Amino acid sequence: MADSLAELDDMTLRVLALLDDTTVAEQRREAIRDFTTAQIDKARELISDGGLVPTNRAGIFRAVSSRGDESYLVAAEAGICACPAGLHERRCYHVLAARLVNVSTRRAA
Numbered sequence: 001m002a003d004s005l006a007e008l009d010d011m012t013l014r015v016l017a018l019l020d021d022t023t024v025a026e027q028r029r030e031a032i033r034d035f036t037t038a039q040i041d042k043a044r045e046l047i048s049d050g051g052l053v054p055t056n057r058a059g060i061f062r063a064v065s066s067r068g069d070e071s072y073l074v075a076a077e078a079g080i081c082a083c084p085a086g087l088h089e090r091r092c093y094h095v096l097a098a099r100l101v102n103v104s105t106r107r108a109a
C-alpha cells in the first residue's frame with residue numbers, strides 16, 4: 001500500500017484528499033439520517049464516555065449498555081446491534097455511534 005501511494009503525484013493526492021473530505025462529510029450525513037435528535041445525543045454521549053470500544057475486527061465495536069452492566073457487539077456498516085432494541089430490528093443509538101466513529105477513523109486507515 002505504501003509503495004503504490006508513493007507513486008501518486010501531488011496533484012492526484014490533492015484530488016484524493018478533496019474526494020475523501022467530501023466522502024467523509026457525506027458518510028456522516030448518511031450515518032445520522034433516520035436517527036432522532038435524542039438518539040444522536042445519546043450516541044455522542046456514549047462515544048465521549050468511552051462506552052464504544054473498537055474490537056480487533058474493522059467496523060465492529062462493543063457498546064456498553066446505558067446501565068453499564070452489559071455490552072453488545074455492534075456492526076457499523078451492516079447496522080446490526082445485539083442490544084434488546086437491535087435484536088427487534090429497531091434502529092438503536094449504538095449503531096449510530098459505531099457509524100460515527102467508523103467514519104472518522106476510516107481516514108486514518
Ligand SMILES: [Zn+2]
Pocket residue numbers: 072081082083084085086092093094095
Ligand atoms: Zn444497540
